[in-house]
Amino acid sequence: MTTHPSIEHHPDLAEMRTRFERVTSTPAAQAVEALALITGVYLAASPWIAGFAILTPLAVNNLITGLAFCLCMGGLGSAYERTHAMAWTAVALGAWTIIAPWAIRGEMDFTRTIVNNVITGGVALCLGLAMVAMAGRNEARG
Template sequence: MATESMRTHPDLMALRAKYDAVGETQTAQVVDGLTFLTGLYLAISPWVVGFTGFTSLTGNNLIVGIALALLAAGFASAYGRLHGMAWVAPLIGVWTIIAPWVVSGNVATTRTIWSNVVTGAIAVLLGLGALSFGMRRSR
């Protein structure tokens, strides 16, 4: 009973409406779309760049890329409910940057490192952008 009353609490409903309005802005839609594309690129990057012989890094990029793309799709469709997960996107970006050394050991090639570092940096910046939408004050 208490859970049901919390779901319909006026303050919670107003907060969700605020986050939904922020998520519908053109800037938020661009950031979410670019984050989605970054996630898709990360997922297919092993085949685009050619991570031959790096099966663990290939699997890592596939899984992490799909996770980032799904997170961005969630932000685009329901930011009011998912704004609390916005911190995950920059964290995925940081993981993407360090993954060639952590997952592959010290044998990653220049192209695998560059691909992950650039893609991770983009994911960090876009993730911080998505995170900032929930921190903006209403006017």
């Protein structure tokens, strides 16, 4: 019977952690993370900010989606090597935010909700894609 060394000691893993640390320590990555957190907080509070605060299914959806977006993007700066796949989840949450007014039916002011969700979802989608692209861009250079 042979024993296999732990994956924690593999040289490629150490190199990958170093690369991800370089990615998240750049001002661009920190700016994307900060903007993403602001976007998530706005999305969660948007029913009350944009004026569709009655407890509709879309208001509940925006609250939950905004908090989930904050959780996905919030851990990227401190532990990107373990959470970079969550940036793809943030991309999916941004896309969901865009289509949610059409997917969720209920009493709502479609003008406010559509404009709010399409703009906020577009920003969230772009920020998620920016964070996903940062690892690939650095990988090509390094």
